[in-house]
Amino acid sequence: MSRLIVVSNRVSAPTDPAAGSAGGLAMALSAALRKYDGLWFGWSGETCETFTGALKTEDRAGVTVALVDLEAQDVDEYYNGYANKTLWPLFHHRVDLTAYERSYGEGYERVNRRFAEVLRPLIQPDDLIWIHDYHMIPMARELRRLGVKNRIGFFLHTPWPVRQLLVTLPFHRRLVESLFDYDLIGFHTAEWRDLLEDYVLHEVGGERLADGRVEAFGRAPQLGVFPIGIDVEGFLAARDSVLGRRTYDRMAASAAFRSMLVGVDRLDYSKGLEERLLGYEQFLQDNPDRRGQVFLLQVTPLSRDDVDTYQDIRARLDALAGRINGAFADMDWQPIRYLNRTYRRDQLAGMYRAARVGLVTPLRDGMNLVAKEFVAAQDPEDPGVLVLSRFAGAAAELGDALIVNPYAREEMSDALRRALAMPREERIARWQGLMAAVRASDVGLWRDRYVAALRGD
Numbered sequence: 001m002s003r004l005i006v007v008s009n010r011v012s013a014p015t016d017p018a019a020g021s022a023g024g025l026a027m028a029l030s031a032a033l034r035k036y037d038g039l040w041f042g043w044s045g046e047t048c049e050t051f052t053g054a055l056k057t058e059d060r061a062g063v064t065v066a067l068v069d070l071e072a073q074d075v076d077e078y079y080n081g082y083a084n085k086t087l088w089p090l091f092h093h094r095v096d097l098t099a100y101e102r103s104y105g106e107g108y109e110r111v112n113r114r115f116a117e118v119l120r121p122l123i124q125p126d127d128l129i130w131i132h133d134y135h136m137i138p139m140a141r142e143l144r145r146l147g148v149k150n151r152i153g154f155f156l157h158t159p160w161p162v163r164q165l166l167v168t169l170p171f172h173r174r175l176v177e178s179l180f181d182y183d184l185i186g187f188h189t190a191e192w193r194d195l196l197e198d199y200v201l202h203e204v205g206g207e208r209l210a211d212g213r214v215e216a217f218g219r220a221p222q223l224g225v226f227p228i229g230i231d232v233e234g235f236l237a238a239r240d241s242v243l244g245r246r247t248y249d250r251m252a253a254s255a256a257f258r259s260m261l262v263g264v265d266r267l268d269y270s271k272g273l274e275e276r277l278l279g280y281e282q283f284l285q286d287n288p289d290r291r292g293q294v295f296l297l298q299v300t301p302l303s304r305d306d307v308d309t310y311q312d313i314r315a316r317l318d319a320l321a322g323r324i325n326g327a328f329a330d331m332d333w334q335p336i337r338y339l340n341r342t343y344r345r346d347q348l349a350g351m352y353r354a355a356r357v358g359l360v361t362p363l364r365d366g367m368n369l370v371a372k373e374f375v376a377a378q379d380p381e382d383p384g385v386l387v388l389s390r391f392a393g394a395a396a397e398l399g400d401a402l403i404v405n406p407y408a409r410e411e412m413s414d415a416l417r418r419a420l421a422m423p424r425e426e427r428i429a430r431w432q433g434l435m436a437a438v439r440a441s442d443v444g445l446w447r448d449r450y451v452a453a454l455r456g457d
């Protein structure tokens, strides 16, 4: 069997899977690679004075990882710049937050070239190469330049933007052309795939071939839909672990017969956190009889601190949570518990299980694994209700959730009232549909489907 080489910006294989608190991508990839004979290559997260390309190789929880340091200027232009200030906001439709600086684009291409040069000697002729996410789009082009003939696949964890916004990016055509050096390009949903096709057909003058593929730039890569999921058995084990059960007991006791709503998100403007708090505020206004009977546990660790936008959103959320608590709290009740820290996976599982409602309301999200974790954590006999944004990729599979438009606070308020009043039979019926969908997209299946398609099976 051919080896699998996985490439992503950050490499994060947790030594104890139950303790994992890394982002969605890292959790999914470490679960996927654990059973594979392969190599995981990426940036070490460290900087060096002058780029040498020296590799640090180690074994982490059964996964061989190969890491390289970058210069401070690389990190600034490629990671903080083009990845986090250009592509991330643009792909999440925040052109108001998108930076279009030429030095960022140059740094992005330089770092991708450096990564390709360091990886090149490690590649054996029949290796499959699987490159992840928006940090790495030009990697295939650079590897091809170095003579790599292997099958190379790309997977985008974020949404793909609409054509009308993508064209605001200088050199957008160059970026998309470099995508066409892959053999396979994977997305979470048909919607994201269709948006790339739309750009290629209408902006570049590409053509639809008889077999359904789209041809442009003299190439016709395969485009596919591979919805990512969670490690279902691993997550259930975390939920049922000693710490998972103890966390559930603690939360249930501290809820003291009140219904808990739970939100778990990285601090990011794409997650719709302000809109969620505003929807909850509306609910408290609309339903005086519910005050004192519910509370929102919002778990949001701080992230990407060096990008100004995250400082702003943090300040706004702090103010909003303070305002709502100030306006509605009583001597023995606080409507929002806002926690800025990460928790172990088993602790999160216990929190989800203790919640009556899971609030997953991003404004735009490639998939959203929290939605799937919340479903998996529930008690089949007495499950909580998932309130899910229609703008999360997960909504394409999780139609049994209460689907909401997070921009409309009255709609959020209505959904909360409905979720809290939902009879047990309906909760069970919806949960069964949701859990079947969560199992059908298990991360192991996701990996196997992608690798089979990359191999050309």
Ligand code: ADQ
Residues within 6 Å of the ligand: 020, 021, 022, 023, 024, 025, 027, 028, 157, 158, 228, 264, 265, 266, 299, 300, 301, 341, 342, 343, 344, 345, 348, 365, 366, 367, 368, 369, 370, 371, 373
């Ligand atoms: P993310 O934007 O990071 O991922 P998501 O899919 O929700 O979003 O995954 C977040 C992960 O981080 C979850 O596993 C969650 O449990 C964990 N997490 C969040 N808050 C935490 C906390 N306080 N403590 C510990 N763990 C916490 C990107 C894309 C998504 C896509 C994934 C996978 O933005 O759309 O679903 O990649 O492709």
